[in-house]
Amino acid sequence: MKILAAMSGGVDSAVAAARAVDAGHEVVGVHLALSRMPGTLRTGSRGCCTIEDSRDAHMVAGLLGIPFYVWDFSERFKEDIVDDFIAEYSQGRTPNPCMRCNERIKFAALLDRALALGFDAVATGHYAEIAFDDHGHPELHRGVDMNKDQSYVLGVLTEDQLRHCYFPIGASASKADVRAEAERRGFPVANKPDSYDICFIPDGDTKAWLADKIPLRPGLIRDTEGEVLGEHDGATTFTIGQRKGLRIERPAADGKPRYVVDVDARENVVTVGPREALTVDHLDGIRTTWCGIPPEDIGLGEDGAIECEVQIRAHADPVPARAWLGEYVSEPPASEYNVPTPRPAGQIMHVDVREPLSGVAPGQTMVVYRGTRVLGQATIDRTERKPVAIG
Structure with a gap:
């Protein structure tokens, strides 16, 4: 098959691309430039799709002897992921941008372009597996390593998309095995930290990031009985289950912590209550x-x-x-x-x-x-x- 390997610059996608080559496929590597700031630098395990990640992916492609390209999807990423993230928070919701990225970028925009260019499938470093039922219909299954299973973030994929997906490391026994394989292959990313948090908020301060994007209005913090306990800067920066940053001076009657139990963006009210x-x-x-x-x-x-x-x-x-x-x-x-x-x-x-x-x-x-x-x-x-x- 002709395979387009999506290479993020991490160890998982590097080994996935290598296994696709070993399987005898015609493989081309591609790195997605998603940031509107091309000079963005990586900080430890925070952030992804940075300039360092692009360079790491390029080095691995060179070791594998496969063609490598960088595709600029930054405009699409802003519209479909970043703007959606802001819009959801403005309504008092807590979105999952990784789900949206898989749905709209990696397995929609990228896959559409890959198919238009004559590729049969897109390979990624996700820990998940594809099986086929007795009638030839594709099914998505959990990866073998439950500690690294990523089937959850792939749950947005459709039947047609599954037919053009390839997950070479889904059957790996563990992440340690993947790192060991990368080490044997001489990949410089073998011990590179995994990225986490939201890639377009690399410092992890979601509230501060949103404060620059959504007009904030001061409002009330109430308990579940409706009693006013304090004020907030803007309801849309809170999320269900939040405990820290509530700025409530008066302790609960039972002395136990209080949590955000409801965010009413329309009325600009945050409700707090006990864990129960x-x-x-x-x-x-x-x-x-x-x-x-x-x-x-x-x-x-x-x-x-x-x-x-x-x-x-x-x-x-x-x-x-x-x-x-x-x-x-x-x-x-x-x-x-x-x-x-x-x-x-x-x-x-x-x-x-x-x-x-x-x-x-x-x-x-x-x-x-x-x-x-x-x-x-x-x-x-x-x-x-x-x-x-x-x-």
Whole structure:
């Protein structure tokens, strides 16, 4: 096959490209320039797609003897990822930019260009595997190393996209094995730290970054009974489950910490409460998509519920659940960053969890599994919490 290897400059994509070459494929390496500031430098394990990452990817491609290119996707990244991130926070949501990047950049814009240029598939260094059912339909499954499994962030992929994906390191026993292989191959990235946090906020200070992008309005901090406890600079910089930075002078009656349990961007109110108030037992998801063929036994209404597992964060444990579908919602009008909008178009997914979840925020992604297989995903829109015990 003719393979386009997406090379981030890290060890995983380097070994993935090497294995594609070893498998006899015709491989071309490409690094995506996503930053609007091409001179951006990497700081330890913070940030990615920097100028150092591009150079590292180029060095590995040279060692492999494959052609290498840098493609500028910075404008698309700004529009589809950065602007979306700002818009979601302006509505009091907590988005996952890595999910959006996989959905709109790596496996949409990149894959579309690759196919247009005659490539058969895009290879990446994700820890996940693709299998095929008896009818030849592709399925996405967890990687062998559960500690590094990245199937969650790939849950946005469609059946057609899966047909053109190639994950050479998904069956690796561990990240240590991948690093050892990179060392044997003489790759300079063998011991390079993994990147983490949000790549376009390399210093990790999301609140300060957002403060320059979203007009902030001072507002009230209330408890779950409605009593005013203090003021904030802007509700949109808070997220569900947040404990630090609340600036509440008066301690709770029981002396226990308080957490953000609700962010009302429209009313500009932040509500805080005890940890118990974060408990969630039902999720409503929008922007539902299926990762491959939808399960045949899921239907509309609770009578169409299926048994499954749901995962709400990249490294969270999946929990047993029941999932069923609701009706479609219509497309809302466009809005400016500081104006909350109705729910976007798409089918609603309803999920009851068998084990309570804590600190779930609208805007997060829930990915639905059956065993190791990813069924699909939806963006969390609303949650229901168990009543807080009194006394």
